[in-house]
Amino acid sequence: MKVAVIGASGYTGVELLRIVHRHPRLELAAATSEQRAGLVIGESFPALREIVDLKFEALDAADLATRVDAAFVCLPHSTAAPAVAALRAGGVTVIDISADFRLRDRAVYETWYGPHKAPEIFGQGVYGLPEFYAEALVGAKLVAAPGCYPTSALLPMLPFLRAGVVETDPIIIDAKSGASGAGRTVAEGYLLTELDDNFYAYKVAAHRHIPEIEQEASLVAGEPVRVTFVPHLLPTIRGIGTSVYLRLKAPLTTAEAREILLDAYGAAPFVRVLPEGETPKLAHVRGSNFCDVGVVVDEHAGTLIGLAAIDNLVKGAVGQGVQCLNLSQGWGETEGLEEAPFSP
Amino acid sequence: MKVAVIGASGYTGVELLRIVHRHPRLELAAATSEQRAGLVIGESFPALREIVDLKFEALDAADLATRVDAAFVCLPHSTAAPAVAALRAGGVTVIDISADFRLRDRAVYETWYGPHKAPEIFGQGVYGLPEFYAEALVGAKLVAAPGCYPTSALLPMLPFLRAGVVETDPIIIDAKSGASGAGRTVAEGYLLTELDDNFYAYKVAAHRHIPEIEQEASLVAGEPVRVTFVPHLLPTIRGIGTSVYLRLKAPLTTAEAREILLDAYGAAPFVRVLPEGETPKLAHVRGSNFCDVGVVVDEHAGTLIGLAAIDNLVKGAVGQGVQCLNLSQGWGETEGLEEAPFSP
C-alpha cells in the first residue's frame, strides 16, 4: 500500500518513516513538510541518510490523493483538520495523529483547541485505541489516533472503570513525559542546558488532554468521570510513565486487580500486564509499540494504583497509528511493529 | 564548634563535608568510615582533593566525645541508633540523618525497620523540620532530621491540613527522586546503563517513609491521616519533585490556597512560595537548601495540588541537618547554607 506521511519532519513524522521503512506492506510514496520541501529526507535528517531518498514536498492533498491509498497526518492540531478533510475528499484513508478528531463533542473541542477547521467531517473519526475499539477500526477510513498522555492514562485505568470497582470522581493522574512530547519545539525551556538534570510539573490541571481522557473514561464507566491530570517533564528524549490513582469502592487485592487487567489485555498484542512486584519502566518499552501496565492495591488507604509506560512517539503516536491501519485493512495487528524494545 | 561526620563516605556524608567546609562556625574535627578508615578524604574522593585533608577514621564514640561538640550521623537506619546513643552518652549533640529517631511510636518503627538498637533513648529526638519545629529545636541535643521524601511531601501539604481545608483520608503523594536517594548502592539497577533514559515507580505504597509522613501529617491535622505514597526513580543524580493531591472540603481558589502557603512560610528562609503560574523545578533548587513550593487548585475536580522541589542531599538530608544545628545553637538559621542553587 502506498502511503504518505503528512508533516514528516516532526519527531512523530520521522519515527513514522522508520516504521514505514520496516513495514512489509507499506511503501512510502510521499512525505510532506512545508519548511523542508525540496530537500532530500536523508540529507535533512542524517539518521535516515541512504535509507529514505525521497524528497520532502509541500502538501497538495488533491495530488496526493492520486498517488497514495493512505496517509498519516502528523500535523499540529488545527492545521491537521483541513488536510484531513482534503485527503478524505480524495478518497484517501487517513490516520490522524493530531487531536482534531478525537473528541466527540465539538463544543468541548473548541473550548480547548479553538474553532474546528473542518467541521463538516467532525465526528467521523474512529478513536484509535485498538484495545477498546478493535471492531470499529475494521474498515475505518478516518482514524483519530489517541494522544500520548491519554494512551498512557487510559490503558491502566479503563479496565477498572469497566469492572465497576473504583470511584469515578475524581481520578488522579500523575504523568511524566520525555521532551520529545513537545515536538521539535525550539524554545529556551527545551534546551539541554535547561532540561537535563531537571524535572517539573507543567500545565497543572490545565492540559488539553484532559477532555480526551474524561471522554473515553466516561464512555467506559457509563457515567461522568472527572480527572485531575498533572503532566510533568522528564529529562529524557522519549517515554511516558503514568501513575493513576483510583479510589476503591470495596476492598480488592492486588492479585484480583491484576486479574482484571489480564481479562482486558490477555489477547492484546501490545499491552503487557506485568507480574506482581514489577513496575512498568520506560527502558523496557523504548522504541516499541508496547504499553506495559501494572497495578498495586494500597489496602491501607483504599487506593488502586494503575501504572503504565509507553514510548510516546510509538504507542503514544505513530506506532499506534500503524496498529490502527493494520486493523483497518485486516492485516496482522503487529505487522511492522515487531521490533523489540531498544534496551539498554 | 568542632564537629564529626559519622558515615562520611556516603553521598550525604560527602555533601555534608562540602557544607562544613563553607560553614563559618563549624570545624571538621573527625570523619568516620569503616571501609575507608586510614584513607585521606581528599584522595578517596578526588572532588575534595586539597580541600579536606583529614583521614577517615573508624568510629569510636567515646574517643570522639572528647574531641567534638556535635556530630552528624549519616549512617543507615539501625546502624545509626547505637552510634547516636554512644555519642549522646558522651555528651555530644547529635544531628541524626537516619530514620532511627523520627518516629514517635516504637511499634511503628519496628514494623518498618526492625528492632530498634537503642531503645533507651527512643523518643528523645526532636523532629528536624524547622518550619514546624523551630521552638523545639532551640537547645535540642538530639535532632532527627526528616527523610528526603517526607520533607518534600510535608512542606507542600501541612499548611493545608493545619488550615483544615482538605480531607485527610486518603492523600495521594506521587514523588520522584534522583538516584542519589539510594545512596552509593552498587547494584545493577543503579548503573547508568540501566537508569539513564529510564523512569519508573518502585516500592509502590510500600516505602518506609509512609509512617513518617502519616505521623507528621496527623499531628498537624489533629486527626489520623492516611496517605497513598508512590515513589519513582528519575534519571538524575539529585533532586526530588513531589506532587501531592488533596481533596478540598469546600471550594477554594488557587490564590486563596497560595495565601495559606504564604502564611505558613513567609518567614521561612528556605521555603520559597512560587508565584501563580510557576511550578517548582529541580534545577532551581539544585545544590541548595531551598524547598520551592507551589499550589494549584483544580476547581473542576475539587482537588488541591501541592508541588515541591528539593535537593534530596541538602534540604532532604544534611542541609536540613545543618539548619537544625544552627537553630539548636541559636546561630543564624541560614549560616553555611547560603550558597545559591547550582543552575544551570
Place this chain on the structure above:
Amino acid sequence: MKVAVIGASGYTGVELLRIVHRHPRLELAAATSEQRAGLVIGESFPALREIVDLKFEALDAADLATRVDAAFVCLPHSTAAPAVAALRAGGVTVIDISADFRLRDRAVYETWYGPHKAPEIFGQGVYGLPEFYAEALVGAKLVAAPGCYPTSALLPMLPFLRAGVVETDPIIIDAKSGASGAGRTVAEGYLLTELDDNFYAYKVAAHRHIPEIEQEASLVAGEPVRVTFVPHLLPTIRGIGTSVYLRLKAPLTTAEAREILLDAYGAAPFVRVLPEGETPKLAHVRGSNFCDVGVVVDEHAGTLIGLAAIDNLVKGAVGQGVQCLNLSQGWGETEGLEEAPFSP
C-alpha cells in the same frame, strides 16, 4: 538457520537477541547464561517479555552442536576461547564477539590477555571487518568480530593508510565510548550517580585494543604503524565517537581526502561517508549497524582528521557479527540489519 547465543545475558547478548528476532533467516534455538540458566529470557529481561520465550541454559557445547548451525559467542575474552573451540569441534560456525581470535600473533595476545585457552585453533579466525575482509569472510567458519574501539578507529583511518597519504608513526586516536562498552559491570564507577554529567579518559595509552588496531593498520599500510590510543567514557548508554589524527605526507584538500573515503566505501552498505561540513554523530547511528565517517584536512597544521561514529553494541559488536554471518553464508549483507537508526 538455527543459531545459539552464547553469553546471552550481557548487553551484546541482549542486543543480539533483538537482531535475531528480526532477522529473516535466523531462528534462536538456544541462549546460554551460567548465572541465569533456567530463567525465561523475557522474564529475566522484561524488555523482551512476550518476545523471547526461550529459557537461558548453561553452556553445553557438545549438546548445542547437535541443535544449531551457528553460534555467536558473546563471552568475555579468555572465557570465550574454549567455548569457541568446543563449538568448532562440533562443526558449528562461530562468530566470536570476544577478543580471543582477533590477534594474529599469539605472543602479542598473551601479553595483553594472558594465556590463550584454545591455542590449537589460534590463528583460524577471519577478522570480521567486512569492509576490508569481505572475500575472506565468504564461507568462513570462525569469524573474529572486531572490537568496538578498533571498528571506530580503523574505518576512518585505513583508507588513508592504504592510499599512502599519511605518516604511520605515530597516529593519535582519541575515542569516546558510552557506558555499555563496559558491559553489565556492577561497579561503583558505573553508577548513574558517578557517570552522569561526567566525562574522563581512562586506560590512557594502555587499553587492550591497541595491538588490534596496530595489527590491522600495519597490514593495510604495509609497514609498522604505532598508535597512541586514549579512550574516554561518555555519560551515554551507547555509542562511540572517535577522532583520528594523521600527519599528512603532502598537502591534500578535504575534498581529496573525502574522495579517498568514497573510493573505499562507495559500495559498503554500512559505512556512510558524510558530506563536507557534516560530522558523525552518535544520535545518527544509534541502534543501527552504520558507521558514519567524515574527514577534515587541517591544512594549517598538516593534519588529516578522520572522524567516525558507531553504536558500540551494533556495528561495534553483534551487528557487525551478523553482517559477517550474512557474508559467510552468501546472504544479503544487510539482512536483519536494516532497522533505521533510533533517532531522536
Place this chain on the structure above:
Amino acid sequence: MKVAVIGASGYTGVELLRIVHRHPRLELAAATSEQRAGLVIGESFPALREIVDLKFEALDAADLATRVDAAFVCLPHSTAAPAVAALRAGGVTVIDISADFRLRDRAVYETWYGPHKAPEIFGQGVYGLPEFYAEALVGAKLVAAPGCYPTSALLPMLPFLRAGVVETDPIIIDAKSGASGAGRTVAEGYLLTELDDNFYAYKVAAHRHIPEIEQEASLVAGEPVRVTFVPHLLPTIRGIGTSVYLRLKAPLTTAEAREILLDAYGAAPFVRVLPEGETPKLAHVRGSNFCDVGVVVDEHAGTLIGLAAIDNLVKGAVGQGVQCLNLSQGWGETEGLEEAPFSP
C-alpha cells in the same frame, strides 16, 4: 567593592551572580541585560529568587562608572569591546570575559572575529591566566579572561613547552565541552531531544579559540606553535575535558613528566596535579574553580598526553575572572572561590 555584571542574563553572567553572592569583598551594584531590563533578577531566573533582588538594567556605561569600581563584561565578542572601552573611560576596572582583548595581534583578531570595535584600547588587556600571568595581573585595570577551551588546553600543555621537552608543530588538542559552552543559544541543535545521548565533533580545525591557544603556547615555547584543535560537544550541561597530544623530543617517563607539572603548579591554588593513575574527571571539578591536570607518557609511541578537566563556566570563564580580580586587587587569590566541587 561595588561591582557590575554586564550581560548578566547569559549562563556566565548568572554563574557570576552566584559567585558574587558568596564573595566576601564584592557587592553587586548593577547587572545589565538589554532584553530583561526592568525585570527582577530573582524572578527572571527563579534559581536566584530571594537571593538577588536587584533589577536588570540596560547598559549605561557612564552612569555605571559613577556607581561601581569594577565590572565583569559577559557580553559576546564584538559587543563587548565598546562596552569595555566605555567602562574603562569611566575609570572602571574591567574583567572582560569575552574574546575581544585576548589576542595580541589585531590582524589575527580581525581574521577570526571581524573588525575590532574598540581599536583604541586593543592590546591593553592582561591575559588572565593567573598561573602564568600572576605578576602582570597585580594592579591590572583591564583583564582579558581566557576562553574556556584555551584554559583547558593551555594548563596541561604550557609546562611541557616551557620545559622544552616536546615538539611544537603540530600539537593535537582534542577537547570536549558541555552544552553551556554555547551559552543560552536557542537553536534546534541544542535541544535536549537533539543533544542528549549524543556526541560529535564540530568546527573541526576551525574554531576561534585556535589563535588564542597558538598565541599563548608560542609565547611560552619561545617559537611558533601550531595546533590542530578539534572541539566536540558532550551531552552534559557543564564541563570541558581536554586531551592534548605532544610529541616527545626525547624519552621521558610519566613520573618525570608529572614532576614538570608539579613544578609549574605546586603553588597554584586552583590547579590540582593528579597522582599517577588518576585522570581528570568533569565530576570532580563541577561548580568549582579547579582545573585538574594529569599526564601520561606513551613510551611506546613517543607521545606525551596532557589531560585536563574544568568547569567551563567557572575556571573556564567567570571563576577565573574573579581569580584575576582578586589578584589585581591584592586580595587572597581564592576569595569567593572556595566552594568545594559539586559532586555527585
